[in-house]
Amino acid sequence: MIAYVLGRLLAAIPVLSAVAAFVFLLLSLVPGDPAVVIAGDLATPEQVEAIRRSLALDRPLVERFVTWLGHMLTGDFGNSLFSGIAVSELIVQRIEPTLVLALMTIVIAVTVAVPLGLVSAYHPTGIVARLTMAGAVLGFSLPVFVVAFGLVYVFALGLGWFPVQSYVPLSEGLAGTLHSLVLPAVAVSFLYIALIARVTRAAVLEVLREDYVRTAHAKGLAARLILTRHVLRNAAVPVITIIGIGFAALLGGVVVTETVFSIPGLGRLTADSILRRDYPVVQALILLFSTVYVAVNLAVDIAYVLVDPRIRY
Incomplete structure (x- = not known):
């Protein structure tokens, strides 16, 4: 290893x-x-x-x-041409909202998508499978900003359950932070729920055709044990891959969401820096996002070894 x-x-x-x-x-x-x-x-x-x-x-x-x-x-990215502030200081100021939003989004996506993909694969002709596939097509088709504005109209302007545009820092309380990011996290998670659910369904369907699954059924094992101990673990490699890539993409791909909800994160900093031609900031952000991609891919490769011993050998 x-x-x-x-x-x-x-x-x-x-x-x-x-x-x-x-x-x-x-x-x-x-x-x-x-x-x-x-x-x-x-x-x-x-x-x-x-x-x-x-x-x-x-x-x-x-x-x-x-x-x-x-x-x-040495971590010296220079100073911003627009504000004169050190680029590293700007990144530290903006990284918290983006990181919390990415973590919250991927948790929502995995929590919803993996069970949906698992159930829709085990019962491919059931109502859950049909709704999951229809929702996946809808999730791929709708742009993020359309989902975001729809959620704002219904849950912020209509019902008043969540703020329209705001971010509560972690220093003011975890509950306030999570409450302020519910709508943007749900808006971004639509696409990732569709993607992870489809990948999970395809991977589980392939594993369900294996001989050892039929043997487990023949021995009388409960369906829940077969799915959790045998099927899901052997189908985990592609699911882990898409989750890792999705998390890495979230850190640099939330420009639209952060703009719609006025979240002061790295995505909005990237958009503002490009418009202002603030090249030191743009250079540092591209390097940061690329490093995150490489680090996440490395973590995914290590996770392969933990879930599939065959890769270790």
């Missing part, structure tokens, strides 16, 4: 290296002079030159990359 984990760690190094090179070159890929683009059309030559010096654009490319990489490894 140790060799397996080390192999996955070594495989992540080239990926992160390629991402770091791309993030660094992001500024050089901007058409024209990046300093002029960032400064805007009304900037004076002195302002353009100040931006060029602050971004070290007056130095050779290789020297800039070595210096930039050294700063990245």
